[in-house]
Amino acid sequence: MKKLLFAALPFLLILVVFLPSCAKKSAEAPRPVYTVESELDAKENALAVKTDIKFTIPQDGLSAVKLRLFANAYSEGRMPVTAEKKSAAYPQGASYGGAEILSVSSSAGVKEYSVGVEDATVLTVRFPEKKAKGDEISLSIEETVRLATVKHRLGAYGGYYNLSGFYPVLCPFSDGKFRTDDYLPYGDPFLFVTSDVSLTLTVPVGFEAAASAFPLARERQGKKTTYRFALEKARDFAVVASDRFQMAEAEESGVPIRYYYESDKKSSDLLQTAATAVRIFKEAFGDYPYAALTLVSAPFAEAGMEFSGLALLSNELSNAAKKQTAVHEIAHQWWFGKVGFDQYLSPWMDEGLSEYATAYYYKAIGADSAFRTMLADAEEEYSIRFAIKGAEACRLDSALIDLASGYYEIAYCKSLLLFSSLAELNGYDAFNAALRAFADEYAGRVASPENLIDALSRSLEKDLAPFFDVWLGADLPAV
DSSP states (O other), X not given: OBOOOOOOOOOOOOOOOOOOOOOOOOOOOOOOEEEEEEEEETTTTEEEEEEEEEEEOOSTTEEEXXXXXXXXGGSTTOOSSOGGGHHHHOTTOOOOOEEEEEEEEETTOOSEEEEOSSOTTEEEEEEEEEEOTTOEEEXXXXXXXXXXXXXXXXXXXXXXXXXXXXXXXXXXEETTEEOOOOOOSSSOOOOXXXXXXEEEEEEETTOEEEESSOXXXXXXXXXXXXXXXXXXXXXXXXXXXXXXXXXXXXXXXXXXXXXXXXXXXXHHXXXXXXXXXXXXXXXXXXXXXXXXXXXXXXXXXXXXXXXXXXXEEETTSOHHHHHHHHHHHHHTTTBTTTBEEOTTTOHHHHHHHHHHHHHHHHHHTTOHHHHHHHHHHHHHHHHHHHHXXXXXXXXXXXXXXXXXXXXXXXXXXXXXXXXXXXXHHHOHHHHHHXXXXXXXXHTTSEEOHHHHHHHHHXXXXXXXXXXXXXXXXXSOOOO
């Protein structure tokens, strides 16, 4: 997600001595397959959703699986945004949504299912007997999803329908259990493994569907239109539906790009910015991970949000802010989409790399003032937090749950400074080549901080562990 930026102040970066290191590569797990059939009732602000999931059991002896129902983050008694963002997200006042499970069936049978044992966003499905690792399971879930009137990831507002997290997804499995981390009202509280998604969305005639993939087919039946999509190696799949869209398109480096908007006199500028970003990032970090790129301007309480193959941009942004946000969200296609990260435990990784990529974009196009301003803004925000809150409140290795305050200053600003200092110390060409090797090695996987440090150390032929130890900890990096 992209936050808005602030003003500038000088800051000093660190020089460290390095030694070589090495890393290991693990096998890729089979990807779950999702087949989603959905229909939007625009008058009732509701979705009818049927989701079929095919997956393999990750460990011997499991008799249950857990899935996320992100729609329940919008239910009464919950708040998906911070108190500071409440008025921006809910300008019409309190509104609630949520998922009502209608049925659950499975090829393994269903003993029972329940919602909300750990959290309202968690669905537990229990089988009649324990399963063996590698067993192939089919699971089918029918639900009704009510959409809150909210300018957020999932909701309806002003004739726009932001549809992400509307179908159930398997919780990630690690260390012998399914991860059911809290859905926090700040940051990006997600950990997504890759999956293959086939999705149909039926909408009223006249609605366009801007999605994580371009439609494979568009079929009209009476007063309804059905869009059919498919995306491989998706972290998620999102759609923004509306009857207000215009659409402009371009192509860059073999990547088709579409921009959906209601009113944007600078739409050609936005498309050109997106195309240039794709070209620069492809040259720097390797191939774009999807078949196409969609950008959409719609109501959203933050500046923007990344999804696989799609960048959501707030329609309230100025032209300059919208272009910078687009670059940041496009960078996430590499640093979130291509390479995944644990956004609960290490939120600095994908945000910092995407901020670094955004700053590098300005450097690459010769916009030195914008490049310097980004670094200066980050330096000021981080320096102020350090001065007011102290060293322990500035740890870069903080988990998301510990960043109720300081998320922007740590996950964005300090992380940008870390990666920018590495680029300055090693040269941008060498550092980008190291990031490209890292992206190639961990494409389709979830990379840890240790994976990143090892990969960069090998590519740059230096032990970067001491450097990262300083930045990740509580010390203020300085000469």
